[in-house]
Amino acid sequence: MNNTATGLYSGELRTEATHTASGTLILTDAPVDNHGRGEAFSPTDLVSAALGSCMMTIMGIVAARHALDLSGVRFSVTKHMAAEPRRIAQVDITFQMPASLASKDRTLLENAARTCPVALSLHPEIRQQVEFLYQ
Structure with a gap:
């Protein structure tokens, strides 16, 4: 392997x-x-970005299955660290989604995002605040 x-x-x-x-x-x-220079992603930045990317990928798979176009959808990720022990405490993710999506498609995509493999793999104490803005 x-x-x-x-x-x-x-x-x-x-x-x-x-x-x-x-x-x-x-x-x-x-x-x-x-203690670093912050000149690249930190490992915890990568975890947070992976969560957003995973959610977007799973929404993309579901969108393709239902002939929905998500081209150009953007997301932003904000990581919040806890001090003791040092760990990721919360990840905030905001998706900017097309306003043209029907209510049933919004529900379908939002549920898909929340059940992506990274979201399900993170420790339950890491809060995942996910917001979908339809513009």
């Missing part, structure tokens, strides 16, 4: 992770509030 990714500690609180199948590289840096 092939591994999903490989990693390298490059020093100064930075890592490089390489996606095995594609060769795509992700750099991480410790955040400024935790």
Whole structure:
């Protein structure tokens, strides 16, 4: 079985992770509030961004199945850290959705987002505040 990714500690609180199948590289840096320079995603930033990306991907799968166009949908993610122990306490995600979506399609997509694999994998103590704005 092939591994999903490989990693390298490059020093100064930075890592490089390489996606095995594609060769795509992700750099991480410790955040400024935790001894780093904040010049790249921190590992906890990646977790938060992964939640938004996963929700969007699952909505995209459901949208394709129902012939709905979600091209251009945007999302923003805000991570809130707890101090003791240092961990992600909450992730706020806002999706900017097309106003033209029917009520039944909105419900379908919102339910799909909330049941994405990352959302279901995060510890239950991590609050997930998800907002859908239809504009």
